[in-house]
Amino acid sequence: MAPSAITTDLDHYPSPSSRLRILVPEKVSAEGLALLRAHYDVDFRPLGLSAPDLVALIPSYHGLIVRSETKVTAAVLAAGRKLRVIARAGVGVDNIDVAAATTHGIIVVNSPAGNIVAAAEHTIALLLATARNIGRADGMLKQGRWERNRLVGVEVGSKVLGIVGLGKVGVKVARMAVGLGMRVVALDPYASGEVARQAGARLLDEKEGGLEGLLKQVDFLTVHTPLLASTLGLVGEKEFRLMKKTARVLNVARGGVYDEEALLRALDEGWIAGAGLDVYTQEPLPLEGDTESAAVRLARHEKVVATPHLGASTVEAQENVSLDVCTQVLEILRGGLPTAAVNAPLILPEEYRRLQPFVRLIERMGGLYTQHFATKNKSGMAGGRRFELVYRGELAGVSNTRPLFAALVKGLVSPISDGGGRDVNIVNATLVARERGLAIDEKHVRDTPTTYASLVTLRSISESGNGTAGEGDEQVIEGYVSGKAIFISKLDRFAANFRPEGTLLVLHNYDQPGKIGNVGMVLGRHGINITFMQVAGLNQEAKLAVAERAASSTADGPVEEHAEGREAGDAAKEALMILGVDGEVTQEVVNDLGEAEGILHVSLVRL
Numbered sequence: 372m373a374p375s376a377i378t379t380d381l382d383h384y385p386s387p388s389s390r391l392r393i394l395v396p397e398k399v400s401a402e403g404l405a406l407l408r409a410h411y412d413v414d415f416r417p418l419g420l421s422a423p424d425l426v427a428l429i430p431s432y433h434g435l436i437v438r439s440e441t442k443v444t445a446a447v448l449a450a451g452r453k454l455r456v457i458a459r460a461g462v463g464v465d466n467i468d469v470a471a472a473t474t475h476g477i478i479v480v481n482s483p484a485g486n487i488v489a490a491a492e493h494t495i496a497l498l499l500a501t502a503r504n505i506g507r508a509d510g511m512l513k514q515g516r517w518e519r520n521r522l523v524g525v526e527v528g529s530k531v532l533g534i535v536g537l538g539k540v541g542v543k544v545a546r547m548a549v550g551l552g553m554r555v556v557a558l559d560p561y562a563s564g565e566v567a568r569q570a571g572a573r574l575l576d577e578k579e580g581g582l583e584g585l586l587k588q589v590d591f592l593t594v595h596t597p598l599l600a601s602t603l604g605l606v607g608e609k610e611f612r613l614m615k616k617t618a619r620v621l622n623v624a625r626g627g628v629y630d631e632e633a634l635l636r637a638l639d640e641g642w643i644a645g646a647g648l649d650v651y652t653q654e655p656l657p658l659e660g661d662t663e664s665a666a667v668r669l670a671r672h673e674k675v676v677a678t679p680h681l682g683a684s685t686v687e688a689q690e691n692v693s694l695d696v697c698t699q700v701l702e703i704l705r706g707g708l709p710t711a712a713v714n715a716p717l718i719l720p721e722e723y724r725r726l727q728p729f730v731r732l733i734e735r736m737g738g739l740y741t742q743h744f745a746t747k748n749k750s751g752m753a754g755g756r757r758f759e760l761v762y763r764g765e766l767a768g769v770s771n772t773r774p775l776f777a778a779l780v781k782g783l784v785s786p787i788s789d790g791g792g793r794d795v796n797i798v799n800a801t802l803v804a805r806e807r808g809l810a811i812d813e814k815h816v817r818d819t820p821t822t823y824a825s826l827v828t829l830r831s832i833s834e835s836g837n838g839t840a841g842e843g844d845e846q847v848i849e850g851y852v853s854g855k856a857i858f859i860s861k862l863d864r865f866a867a868n869f870r871p872e873g874t875l876l877v878l879h880n881y882d883q884p885g886k887i888g889n890v891g892m893v894l895g896r897h898g899i900n901i902t903f904m905q906v907a908g909l910n911q912e913a914k915l916a917v918a919e920r921a922a923s924s925t926a927d928g929p930v931e932e933h934a935e936g937r938e939a940g941d942a943a944k945e946a947l948m949i950l951g952v953d954g955e956v957t958q959e960v961v962n963d964l965g966e967a968e969g970i971l972h973v974s975l976v977r978l
């Protein structure tokens with residue numbers, strides 16, 4: 372299975388020396404790329420790639436870095452079988468199918484603040500350019516026309532600027548506009564009044580008429596929302612008609628927030644006075660074609676100052692975003708954490724490091740569960756889809772257990788997933804669990820386990836919801852961490868102490884002399900080397916249960932038959948033999964072991 376971003380087990384990461392590959396099909400500043408080149412193969416194609424070329428190339432890359440021109444569609448993501456990270460060297464991720472990336476377990480990162488000064492300054496540049504006809508004036512002069520009377524502008528000082536979307540860019544625009552002497556009113560259902568106040572803006576509420584109330588009073592309007600289903604066509608014909616005839620509108624957010632057809636009519640029919648546009652519904656604008664879309668007509672309109680998506684195009688902003696995302700790509704491909712993930716929960720690196728041994732332990736417990744109990748039941752995962760994962764001791768104090776939850780889901784499903792299937796990580800664990808019908812109830816028990824600082828118990832819950840899968844056949848795995856090493860301390864009803872690593876054979880048998888010799892002979896015959904062996908006897912609870920059953924059966928008459936035909940007296944002699952082995956263990960080996968005398972069950976576990 373291909374590893375993916377933020378794996379639940381750092382050990383599974385190939386070292387950077389295995390030269391992972393990163394595709395950069397857009398112009399991204401050299402500063403960040405230099406960081407990556409030291410460790411990875413960076414394929415830099417600043418002229419871009421067509422959609423079919425991107426789909427054809429992407430299968431061999433582990434990382435993809437884009438700006439706004441590359442469309443990272445579901446088809447690209449499906450083809451990118453090795454992809455672990457997609458980095459957007461900028462803010463807006465509307466060109467990336469983030470939901471599909473999440474499904475594939477691919478982390479999406481961006482640079483949330485690297486270009487916001489540039490975007491805000493560009494907004495102010497367009498504000499002044501539309502107010503003073505800078506674009507037309509420059510064009511006319513270059514044509515040899517000195518026509519001052521046709522180029523009389525308006526002042527912005529003392530005018531009202533309306534801002535829709537008072538986020539990072541919106542706040543900066545507000546501050547700059549206040550500096551120009553403007554009065555700023557803003558609309559943002561999620562912004563805080565305090566943030567607005569500090570930026571010198573007045574936040575309008577619904578009682579003041581919401582968007583309509585804002586539009587009626589502004590001389591200039593600027594939008595700084597992301598492009599979302601809820602912001603697509605936010606300002607259309609009805610809205611433009613509410614505005615002052617002298618009003619001018621700006622868009623340095625995304626094409627589509629203003630309905631372009633409606634804006635064209637608003638300018639042609641004089642409902643508003645002008646526009647400053649940096650972004651369009653079609654990018655790059657198809658300026659060469661015969662058919663003129665609304666976007667192209669707007670860019671050519673004499674009342675419009677148009678720029679080709681230059682909001683983030685400053686030397687400084689490009690350095691910032693490049694360093695920002697390349698650092699994250701480097702970190703993610705090394706198994707670390709991003710600082711600005713769009714589709715993953717925030718986990719502090721320190722917290723993550725602390726959880727790492729438990730992440731490894733729980734993933735192995737999940738793998739052991741599926742391979743040991745599922746083969747025992749011969750029912751795949753059908754017998755156990757509801758689990759209780761109990762954190763005891765110090766671990767109970769950890770509130771952000773997302774990596775542990777993800778580790779369990781990964782461990783449970785990996786042995787039964789197709790080899791080429793997608794990986795499970797904290798990006799998609801909840802989704803995968805839901806798809807597989809797994810219900811995992813995490814419990815924090817703040818007692819102090821007698822022997823270990825922290826103890827983890829995985830228990831399957833019977834379908835009725837109370838108790839375990841079957842009396843006397845309790846499906847429990849318990850484990851602990853010592854230093855960086857991980858151990859299983861309980862498997863089934865047996866007290867054990869082994870490292871869940873490599874290829875293991877777990878044999879359920881009667882604890883009688885000669886067993887070990889028989890098993891050794893079978894393995895020897897197949898050329899399989901034993902690396903360690905451990906015999907796990909019944910744990911204290913199980914011994915008591917057996918003793919009680921034996922006592923009650925003697926008192927009540929005939930000895931009760933155990934499910935597998937064993938008698939209570941025999942149950943006391945049951946044990947698990949856990950063998951670590953080298954070499955190819957085939958089904959034939961497992962069958963031969965199963966036929967050895969006194970062996971009740973054999974499971975082959977690969978961890």
Ligand SMILES: NC(=O)C1=CN([C@@H]2O[C@H](COP(=O)(O)OP(=O)(O)OC[C@H]3O[C@@H](n4cnc5c(N)ncnc54)[C@H](O)[C@@H]3O)[C@@H](O)[C@H]2O)C=CC1
Pocket residue numbers: 461462463464483486487490535536537538539540541558559560561562595596597598601602623624625649650680681682683684
């Ligand atoms: N032209 C360019 O080169 C650049 C464009 N951008 C665009 O600017 C957008 C905003 O960037 P940031 O300020 O960094 O994002 P942000 O996430 O900090 O702010 C967006 C704000 O919009 C608000 N919002 C969302 N839906 C709204 C609605 N229906 N009505 C009112 N407010 C709403 C949110 O509450 C949030 O406060 C980006 O999503 C990107 O598309 C950003 C950088 C450069």
Ligand SMILES: O=C(O)C(=O)COP(=O)(O)O
Pocket residue numbers: 438439440460461462463464486680681682683684
């Ligand atoms: O950061 C953003 O959202 C931008 O729109 C900047 O786009 P760009 O990286 O210049 O293609």
